[in-house]
Amino acid sequence: MSNNFARRVRKMADDTVVNTLKLASQPGIISLGGGLPNPDLFPVEFIRETVDRLIKENSHQVLQYGPTPGLPVLRASIASYLSQKWGRAVKPEQVLITTGSQQALDLVGKAFLDKSDWVLVENPSYLAALLAFNGYEVKYDTLQLKPGGIDSGELEKKLRSGKKYQFAYFIPTFQNPTGVTWNESVRRQTLALAKQHGLMIIEDDPYGELYFQSVPPASLAALDQGNTVIYLGTFSKTFCPGLRVGYLVADENTVATLTLIKQAMDLHSPSLSQALVAEYLQDQKTYHDQMEKIRVFYREKVRFMMKEMEKQFKNVASWTKPAGGLFTWMTVPGIDSRTFYHEAIKAGVSFMPGYPFYANRPDYSTLRLTFATVGEEQMKIALERLKRLIKRS
Amino acid sequence: MSNNFARRVRKMADDTVVNTLKLASQPGIISLGGGLPNPDLFPVEFIRETVDRLIKENSHQVLQYGPTPGLPVLRASIASYLSQKWGRAVKPEQVLITTGSQQALDLVGKAFLDKSDWVLVENPSYLAALLAFNGYEVKYDTLQLKPGGIDSGELEKKLRSGKKYQFAYFIPTFQNPTGVTWNESVRRQTLALAKQHGLMIIEDDPYGELYFQSVPPASLAALDQGNTVIYLGTFSKTFCPGLRVGYLVADENTVATLTLIKQAMDLHSPSLSQALVAEYLQDQKTYHDQMEKIRVFYREKVRFMMKEMEKQFKNVASWTKPAGGLFTWMTVPGIDSRTFYHEAIKAGVSFMPGYPFYANRPDYSTLRLTFATVGEEQMKIALERLKRLIKRS
Numbered sequence: 001m002s003n004n005f006a007r008r009v010r011k012m013a014d015d016t017v018v019n020t021l022k023l024a025s026q027p028g029i030i031s032l033g034g035g036l037p038n039p040d041l042f043p044v045e046f047i048r049e050t051v052d053r054l055i056k057e058n059s060h061q062v063l064q065y066g067p068t069p070g071l072p073v074l075r076a077s078i079a080s081y082l083s084q085k086w087g088r089a090v091k092p093e094q095v096l097i098t099t100g101s102q103q104a105l106d107l108v109g110k111a112f113l114d115k116s117d118w119v120l121v122e123n124p125s126y127l128a129a130l131l132a133f134n135g136y137e138v139k140y141d142t143l144q145l146k147p148g149g150i151d152s153g154e155l156e157k158k159l160r161s162g163k164k165y166q167f168a169y170f171i172p173t174f175q176n177p178t179g180v181t182w183n184e185s186v187r188r189q190t191l192a193l194a195k196q197h198g199l200m201i202i203e204d205d206p207y208g209e210l211y212f213q214s215v216p217p218a219s220l221a222a223l224d225q226g227n228t229v230i231y232l233g234t235f236s237k238t239f240c241p242g243l244r245v246g247y248l249v250a251d252e253n254t255v256a257t258l259t260l261i262k263q264a265m266d267l268h269s270p271s272l273s274q275a276l277v278a279e280y281l282q283d284q285k286t287y288h289d290q291m292e293k294i295r296v297f298y299r300e301k302v303r304f305m306m307k308e309m310e311k312q313f314k315n316v317a318s319w320t321k322p323a324g325g326l327f328t329w330m331t332v333p334g335i336d337s338r339t340f341y342h343e344a345i346k347a348g349v350s351f352m353p354g355y356p357f358y359a360n361r362p363d364y365s366t367l368r369l370t371f372a373t374v375g376e377e378q379m380k381i382a383l384e385r386l387k388r389l390i391k392r393s
Numbered sequence: 394m395s396n397n398f399a400r401r402v403r404k405m406a407d408d409t410v411v412n413t414l415k416l417a418s419q420p421g422i423i424s425l426g427g428g429l430p431n432p433d434l435f436p437v438e439f440i441r442e443t444v445d446r447l448i449k450e451n452s453h454q455v456l457q458y459g460p461t462p463g464l465p466v467l468r469a470s471i472a473s474y475l476s477q478k479w480g481r482a483v484k485p486e487q488v489l490i491t492t493g494s495q496q497a498l499d500l501v502g503k504a505f506l507d508k509s510d511w512v513l514v515e516n517p518s519y520l521a522a523l524l525a526f527n528g529y530e531v532k533y534d535t536l537q538l539k540p541g542g543i544d545s546g547e548l549e550k551k552l553r554s555g556k557k558y559q560f561a562y563f564i565p566t567f568q569n570p571t572g573v574t575w576n577e578s579v580r581r582q583t584l585a586l587a588k589q590h591g592l593m594i595i596e597d598d599p600y601g602e603l604y605f606q607s608v609p610p611a612s613l614a615a616l617d618q619g620n621t622v623i624y625l626g627t628f629s630k631t632f633c634p635g636l637r638v639g640y641l642v643a644d645e646n647t648v649a650t651l652t653l654i655k656q657a658m659d660l661h662s663p664s665l666s667q668a669l670v671a672e673y674l675q676d677q678k679t680y681h682d683q684m685e686k687i688r689v690f691y692r693e694k695v696r697f698m699m700k701e702m703e704k705q706f707k708n709v710a711s712w713t714k715p716a717g718g719l720f721t722w723m724t725v726p727g728i729d730s731r732t733f734y735h736e737a738i739k740a741g742v743s744f745m746p747g748y749p750f751y752a753n754r755p756d757y758s759t760l761r762l763t764f765a766t767v768g769e770e771q772m773k774i775a776l777e778r779l780k781r782l783i784k785r786s
Contacts, residue, residue: 004559004593005650006507006529013653018461039453047456048448055441060432063440063633068411099492099637103659110528114399115508131657135503136399166397200397240456242664244492257398260406264524266496270663271635 011134016356017127020341024350030382031350032369035176035326041297042240043280043290050279054272066271069259070097070247074278078233078247081281086222093252096259099269101206101234101246103262105132108202108230108248111261112166113138120158120168122150124329124357124366126176126204129169140359141165145175147320149182152189159197167200167230173216174207174325177357177368181323184217191220194228204232209291211324212299227251235277237326238291243273298326298372305371308380312387319369326372329354335393336364343393349385404527409749410520413734417743423775424743425762428569428719434690435633436673436683443672447665459664462652463490463640467671471626471640474674479615486645489652492662494599494627494639496655498525501595501623501641504654505559506531513551513561515543517722517750517759519569519597522562533752534558538568540713542575545582552590560593560623566609567600567718570750570761574716577610584613587621597625602684604717605692620644628670630719631684636666691719691765698764698772705780712762719765722747728786729757736786742778 005013024031054062061071069075075092082090098104105128113119113136121130123142130140141158143150149172159165170190172182182190194201203220221231227250234246248258262268280287302322309319309328319330332340337353344350354366374382398406417424447455454464462468468485475483491497498521506512506529514523516535523533534551536543542565552558563583565575575583587594596613614624620643627639641651655661673680695715702712702721712723725733730746737743747759767775 004505006503006505006510008507009504009650009654012657013650015649015653018653018656034458036458039457042452042456044448044452044456047452048445051448052441052445055437055444059435059437059440061635063435063437063635064432065427065429065629065634099659099662102657106658110399111402112397112399114401117399128657128660135654135657236458241458242454242456244659244661244663256408257402257406260408260411261402261528263411264405264495264521264528265499265658266492266637267521268637270492270637270666273663273665 008135008137011137012131014356020352023345026345029345029348029350030374030378030385032374032382033350033352034373035370036373037237037241037326038297038372041294043286046280046283046286047240047276050276051272054275054279058275062272062275064271066268066274068263068268069255070095070269071271071274071278074274077278077281082249086218088222090249091252094249094255096248096250096255096262097269097274098246098248098262099266100236100241100244101204101232102128102132103265104232104246104248105129105204106135107258107262107265108167109133109136110265111258112200117166118163120165120199121359122170122175123359124177124354125169125359126171127356129204130359133169138166142359145178145180147180149180149186150190152186152193155190156193159193159199165199167202168194169202169204170220171204172220173205174210174322176207176325177327177352177354178329179320179322179325179327180329181216187217187220187223191223191228195226199228201229202232203229206234206237207325209238210294210298210326212295212302213323216324221249227254230254235280238294239277239280243277244270245273245277301371304376305379308383312383313390316387316390326370328369328371330367330369331363331365332367332390333365335390337367338364340389340393343389344386347385347389349382401528401530404530405524407749413745416738419738422738422741422743423767423771423778425767425775426743426745427766428763429766430630430634430719431690431765434687436679439673439676439679440633440669443669444665447668447672451668455665455668457664459661459667461656461661462648463488463662464664464667464671467667470671470674475642479611481615483642484645487642487648489641489643489648489655490662490667491639491641491655492659493629493634493637494597494625495521495525496658497625497639497641498522498597499528500651500655500658501560502526502529503658504651505593510559511556513558513592514752515563515568516752517570517747518562518752519564520749522597523752526562531559535752538571538573540573542573542579543583545579545586548583549586552586552592558592560595561587562595562597563613564597565613566598567603567715569600569718570720570745570747571722572713572715572718572720573722574609580610580613580616584616584621588619592621594622595625596622599627599630600718602631603687603691603719605688605695606716609717614642620647623647628673631687632670632673636670637663638666638670694764697769701773701776705776706783709780709783719763721762721764723760723762724756724758725760725783726758728783730760731757733782733786736782737779740778740782742775
């Protein structure tokens, strides 16, 4: 049967990641690989009470088929939350609920990408976004990511080259995989150039609320005075990923068309999950306390990790110092992460090799580490193991 | 922005259905349109207790990211349930959990369909399956659906013609939209022909458990001794649609590849929903009682509707007498359902016009009616209204 698969499958069915995660789940291995939020942070009692009340009082809605663009109460809650945050009016009709942010990636691919179209991405970019777009057999052009974001000069050159990009896909805040955040002037320049050249931007923002100290610069969507940006958000990092509730914000007409496409993808996202997220967003105290708890928790985690990395890797590697999110990105000159990864597994530590995050030519000397999940003692051991390996190689 | 959409969008963004449903939701209109299960049948107390226990005892799993192919406990429960039902071993590794059955339709499309490929479908077929496959820009060939199923002679002729079909998509049991069920000999002949000609079959079976009197003939998947059939199931009709839990059964290798594709679509389906469905399947008494309740309920509904239709439409229309499922299919010679639908809305009754269920040339004299949702008094009024309209036209 396998000869029967469509052409696109070759570009989607790379099992490197799956195999990597499988290896990492062997006993005795300390994993700095997966980007899972720490489950001890889930507001379990709030969820129990709310879910019980929703099922008791509203079973005809929360267990039944729902509207394709999402439950009205959730679309309204998100619109009101964003209007406040962005300082500009966002209507409920501009919000489309998706089954996690991943579905939004597949959805914009399906809506906008024909075979052999060009997509512009950061270098590196989010692996699972590339996999989603690969399903539409596209080609990529990349913009090198630097400490303050992309280089708007490089962007301008590309836009002037006459090549037609269906869209640019950017993660400007606490990027996965690098942890890099674009500064405000890069954001403004990028938006201005996009408007000038008619470039549509897909802004993916799963981590924006996970800042450690200060609020990050305004999102591209917040700065956008027109319809240049389609914004993707999620509750996977700020609430619970298992609910599979993400959302997309665009102009009303675009949302109407995307709704018809989503209908053919899964009819609608889970109703009970949506109703629960709406309650969470509306309960401002719970939301606020929860976000504070998450921020403090990750701030301590990252502080410890950065201190330890300084001790261990000072002269052998470089790495990013994220101001939020879940990841740091490490470059170890001289290693090849494809083989280095297997040595690390043998030494009892795992991470995500960096190469699958590159749309075109990979840099094999990179790795992604997360500080989100393991405790201090384990973190120390894991980094020591890595250090010994690096010294040997 | 709308000029920017991909080519496939033209074939997916037909808003006839959405507009139809919108019109039907106006006050005062009795709807025989939507295929929603009756929410009074949801086992609310079982769900409340189970969900509460799952969140309390297992929050780290049911609220967290889960494995892409589905929670192991649910894959195992479905495998064991099907092994018993089909009388042949089904392994958990052959089961892939999907976000409703609709996602499975999109998934097989993405996995197997390149642009301009041929797909073989019943005439008529399930509208939302056609929309999903349209996303892959395919062409359709159709097999006329008759009271006992398709005509295997017609199938053989098509297979001998040399045209290459990527797959056939069939709903052999209590079909949506017609309510037709294939008899056993059509099933066996179809399977034999498919094997002989190397035709892959996607069997969609959302209604098989919703029989009124006797168990329907074995599914194609149950009869399949090889890897000819990919089977799609769902808990939307046997439990609750709002949970968005469906599944797909295929050989292990195919499931492994489909898992990589699903990963790019939504990472995984909702964890809490999956854990809840696993408990439901494992609690054999609850499952059995619930299914009995559903069957008795719909049996009474369909009996009443058929009796009333006999009174009202005896000499002006013909319709199917379903042995299960949610729908009857009515043919009214002389009407054009595109205009007739709007007259019906004015008269205070709605249904699904039949024409969007045809892959190629529609029959405009058809409509789909459901007996699932309205009470006897309302059903009587709705059918009387329809009758008056038909007499006038």
